[in-house]
Amino acid sequence: MESSIDEYIKKYADLFVHSPTARAIQLAEKYKVLGYMAQRYLDFLIDEAEEFLRSCSLPLRRAIRCNTLKLDSCERLVRSLELKGFKLEPVKWIKYFYWVNRAPSSPTLGSTFEYLSGQYYIQSPVSGVPVVELNPNPSDTVLDMAAAPGGKTSFIAQLMRNQGLIVAVESSRNRTKSLMSNLSRLGVANTVILRQRVEKLVNVFFERFDRVLLDAPCSGEGLLPLDPARRTKTSPEDLLRFFETQLVLIDAAYKMVRPGGLLVYSTCSIAPEENEFVVEYLLENYDDVKVENVSGSYPVEEGLTEYRKYILSEELRYCIRFYPHKSGTEGFFVCKLRRGN
Amino acid sequence: MQTKKRKLEFNPIDSKLYNIIIAYLKKKFNCDSLDIPIERLFALGNGYLTVCYFSGNLEAAKITLSGLQAQGLHPYCLGVPLLIIKYTKHKNFKKIKIMPLFNLINFLKNCKNKIILNERIVQKLSYGKPIDVDLREINSYIGEHENNKSKLYVIETDTGITIGFSRIFVYKNKVRILPVLDIGWYLREGK
Numbered sequence: 001m002e003s004s005i006d007e008y009i010k011k012y013a014d015l016f017v018h019s020p021t022a023r024a025i026q027l028a029e030k031y032k033v034l035g036y037m038a039q040r041y042l043d044f045l046i047d048e049a050e051e052f053l054r055s056c057s058l059p060l061r062r063a064i065r066c067n068t069l070k071l072d073s074c075e076r077l078v079r080s081l082e083l084k085g086f087k088l089e090p091v092k093w094i095k096y097f098y099w100v101n102r103a104p105s106s107p108t109l110g111s112t113f114e115y116l117s118g119q120y121y122i123q124s125p126v127s128g129v130p131v132v133e134l135n136p137n138p139s140d141t142v143l144d145m146a147a148a149p150g151g152k153t154s155f156i157a158q159l160m161r162n163q164g165l166i167v168a169v170e171s172s173r174n175r176t177k178s179l180m181s182n183l184s185r186l187g188v189a190n191t192v193i194l195r196q197r198v199e200k201l202v203n204v205f206f207e208r209f210d211r212v213l214l215d216a217p218c219s220g221e222g223l224l225p226l227d228p229a230r231r232t233k234t235s236p237e238d239l240l241r242f243f244e245t246q247l248v249l250i251d252a253a254y255k256m257v258r259p260g261g262l263l264v265y266s267t268c269s270i271a272p273e274e275n276e277f278v279v280e281y282l283l284e285n286y287d288d289v290k291v292e293n294v295s296g297s298y299p300v301e302e303g304l305t306e307y308r309k310y311i312l313s314e315e316l317r318y319c320i321r322f323y324p325h326k327s328g329t330e331g332f333f334v335c336k337l338r339r340g341n
Numbered sequence: 342m343q344t345k346k347r348k349l350e351f352n353p354i355d356s357k358l359y360n361i362i363i364a365y366l367k368k369k370f371n372c373d374s375l376d377i378p379i380e381r382l383f384a385l386g387n388g389y390l391t392v393c394y395f396s397g398n399l400e401a402a403k404i405t406l407s408g409l410q411a412q413g414l415h416p417y418c419l420g421v422p423l424l425i426i427k428y429t430k431h432k433n434f435k436k437i438k439i440m441p442l443f444n445l446i447n448f449l450k451n452c453k454n455k456i457i458l459n460e461r462i463v464q465k466l467s468y469g470k471p472i473d474v475d476l477r478e479i480n481s482y483i484g485e486h487e488n489n490k491s492k493l494y495v496i497e498t499d500t501g502i503t504i505g506f507s508r509i510f511v512y513k514n515k516v517r518i519l520p521v522l523d524i525g526w527y528l529r530e531g532k
Binding site for chain 2: 080113114116117119139141160162163164165166167176180183184185187188189190191192193194195196201203204205
């Protein structure tokens with residue numbers, strides 16, 4: 001018998017078939033991306049596609065997150081780093097994050113005593129947004145589904161003041177090691193770390209968690225400004241494989257969040273196939289899921305409700321998309337979903 | 342997957358082991374008292390134990406652990422590792438060796454074996470290298486000025502950052518600080 005995921009993939013199979021137009025091929029050659037990628041940017045960014053591609057060649061500012069599990073005051077951290085020659089500026093739209101506007105040649109951002117002692121974590125502010133939207137409380141039980149290297153897990157622990165419980169799951173052995181050493185360095189002490197394929201945990205954790213974060217494995221199409229290799233790395237077939245994995249994971253996430261609980265889905269990709277079409281799967285298959293508006297004020301665009309020939313659920317517009325040409329950050333997607341009681 | 346194969350179980354530590362740990366740390370770091378709640382300590386392993394400290398919701402953690410164990414699944418870690426304990430056989434005695442880890446520092450705030458130094462001076466320690474410091478530069482307590490290899494000192498910068506644990510060796514007007522565990526482990530692991 002065909003599963004609902006298989007049926008869903010069949011329904012949207014055309015998403016992965018592309019015939020780039022002359023304009024797409026011209027953009028692809030100019031900006032050294034694959035033709036099908038440029039075509040998709042024309043499809044959903046329309047007039048802004050070239051501006052987006054141009055912005056992907058500009059360097060991004062680095063940022064840090066002050067870790068209040070190790071510090072009483074972020075101002076103290078700012079002062080001590082400024083004495084070492086760093087120039088920091090608070091990110092206006094997310095608490096605890098600072099842009100690094102200037103850094104000395106020595107010590108580097110990743111070798112100061114403050115860094116080594118866990119007082120801060122080098123982290124893009126957009127990757128903190130899913131955690132802020134998850135809004136974990138000290139009394140919650142939280143599942144972090146693809147947890148390594150631990151930036152989001154440790155931010156969750158910070159907001160929970162090291163109370164409650166986080167179950168951090170990672171399937172890769174090497175990535176689990178980096179997760180463990182980062183959490184140890186950052187003083188995260190409310191976490192159970194598991195190395196396991198998360199979809200295998202549904203029976204153990206069925207409807208168990210108050211909040212679930214699924215920062216899904218993805219193509220990294222939002223990271224073009226940081227990693228030029230991403231311009232040609234992902235084929236449509238790869239994208240389909242990510243889509244399949246993401247559907248399996250979001251289905252598992254839904255089953256593990258308790259009725260009334262919150263699920264935040266995020267990726268470092270701007271691909272609609274890895275974002276709105278993944279969330280749409282839940283909306284089509286489960287009656288008790290609703291997309292909620294985000295609580296913060298971010299420099300973002302709404303989620304897509306139309307793409308190529310497909311019309312998606314209207315509520316997907318409450319999801320948010322970060323673009324380098326709009327927010328000066330890497331591309332990122334966040335969607336906040338509430339499971340009904 | 343390895344989490345199944347290792348079959349390492351987390352168990353609360355018993356009061357006998359707890360008392361051994363506390364007595365060891367008090368002696369090592371010269372502490373009047375140590376406030377580490379026994380109910381928050383868990384031991385992972387068998388014969389070679391990692392003692393972890395868990396700060397979160399104990400009831401939720403216990404339910405989670407028993408749910409996992411019922412499925413034959415075992416976590417890699419619970420909370421943060423504080424110590425490693427090794428049991429070895431010495432003649433007819435079972436000998437216990439305790440190795441403190443970095444997160445233990447949070448519990449040593451009231452211990453006397455602490456040396457505070459300028460950040461510039463302690464830089465070398467973060468590469469795992471020993472340093473020689475003029476005795477006059479150390480304005481903090483250094484125990485009995487004894488060259489007792491079994492004592493450990495917490496080394497802290499004057500900006501309040503703990504650099505690691507060291508042994509010390511006093512000679513003439515100098516103190517040699519020999520790092521046992523230092524803040525640079527993270528970089529040397531290649532993270």
